[in-house]
Amino acid sequence: MSQIKHVVFDLGKVLVDFSYSQLLPMLRKRGALIRDIEDFADRVRLVEYEHGQISTDEFLRGINALLSAPFEEIELKNAWCGIFTPIPQMMSLARLLHTQVGVYIISNTGKIHWDYLQERFALTDFCKDAFASFEVGQMKPVTAIYKTAEERFGFTPEEVVFIDDRLENVEGARACGWQAIHHRDYGQTRGALIDLGVDPTL
Numbered sequence: 001m002s003q004i005k006h007v008v009f010d011l012g013k014v015l016v017d018f019s020y021s022q023l024l025p026m027l028r029k030r031g032a033l034i035r036d037i038e039d040f041a042d043r044v045r046l047v048e049y050e051h052g053q054i055s056t057d058e059f060l061r062g063i064n065a066l067l068s069a070p071f072e073e074i075e076l077k078n079a080w081c082g083i084f085t086p087i088p089q090m091m092s093l094a095r096l097l098h099t100q101v102g103v104y105i106i107s108n109t110g111k112i113h114w115d116y117l118q119e120r121f122a123l124t125d126f127c128k129d130a131f132a133s134f135e136v137g138q139m140k141p142v143t144a145i146y147k148t149a150e151e152r153f154g155f156t157p158e159e160v161v162f163i164d165d166r167l168e169n170v171e172g173a174r175a176c177g178w179q180a181i182h183h184r185d186y187g188q189t190r191g192a193l194i195d196l197g198v199d200p201t202l
Contacts, residue, residue, distance in 0.1 A: 002197025004179065006155045007097050010140075010164035011107035014183050015090050016121060018083040026079060031068030040066075049110040052134035056111050081116040089186040091121070096200040097193075098126040104153050105130035106162075108139045129153055140164070141172025150176075161196055163189060 012018050020037045027034060034040045041047065044062040048054045054062075060077070064070035071079065097103050105127055107114065114132040117123065123130055129152065138145040150157070157177030164170050165183045173180040181192040193200060 003158055004101065004161050004196050004198050006102040006104065006153065006160040007094075007193075007198065008104045008106055008149060008153075008160055008162045008173075008178075009094060010162075010166070010169065010183070011105055011109070011117060013165040014163055015087060015094060015105075016117065017085045017087055019085075020083055023079060023083055027063070027067065030071070032066040034066065046110070047139075050108055050133050051139060052111075052137050059110065059112075077112055077116075080112055081120075084113075084117065084120070086121060087186075090189070093186065093190060093200055095126045097198070100200070101198065102128045102153070102155070104128060104149070106132075106140065106145065106149055108133045110134050140166070140169040143172065143176060146173055146176040146178065161193070161198065 009015055020040075024034065024037065024040065027040070032040075034043065043066060044059060045054055046059075049056075049059040060073060063076060063080070070076075094103055103126055105123060107117075107130070109117075109132045111132075111134055114134065118130075131149075131152065133139040133145070136145065136148050138148060140146075146162075161179040161181060162170065162173040163181045163183050164173070167182055170180040170182045179196060181189055183189045190200065
């Protein structure tokens with residue numbers, strides 16, 4: 001019998017995809033002089049926002065400050081949330097797992113995206129619990145966020161497997177004693193779960 005009683009998912013690039021391919025041109029059309037997503041993130045203090053260190057109002061003002069033709073707040077929120085699309089096979093996998101084990105989510109993200117994603121993709125339908133980095137002031141792969149998850153979700157390291165597309169986040173979980181899968185695609189992740197004794201099709 002598998003020791004694994006809990007599966008913790010990352011969100012972006014695991015359960016939902018995202019792309020800035022439409023957002024950046026939209027911002028440039030409104031006057032933003034930005035080179036790439038890294039330049040944009042630095043200038044709007046995205047990492048600080050995703051740590052909960054600046055407010056949503058401050059974050060949105062930071063984006064509009066780049067523009068010669070600023071957005072209304074609702075337009076800007078819609079544009080910021082328009083980067084996401086679901087990954088149907090992975091969503092189905094999480095829903096199947098929900099019938100067998102505890103399913104959770106930890107995401108490095110800010111409040112606007114978090115609120116949108118929870119509502120748009122009905123995360124609470126298949127998650128026992130979930131939290132975002134801005135809520136706890138910690139971002140993967142720091143050790144503290146995995147310890148926060150253990151305390152909040154009520155599990156021990158040997159009972160959990162973590163699934164994330166970023167290797168540094170996977171290594172952070174492993175350093176805390178968690179099993180972890182470096183997600184690349186549905187087939188590879190499903191196979192890795194089965195190897196750990198968690199068969200989502202049973």
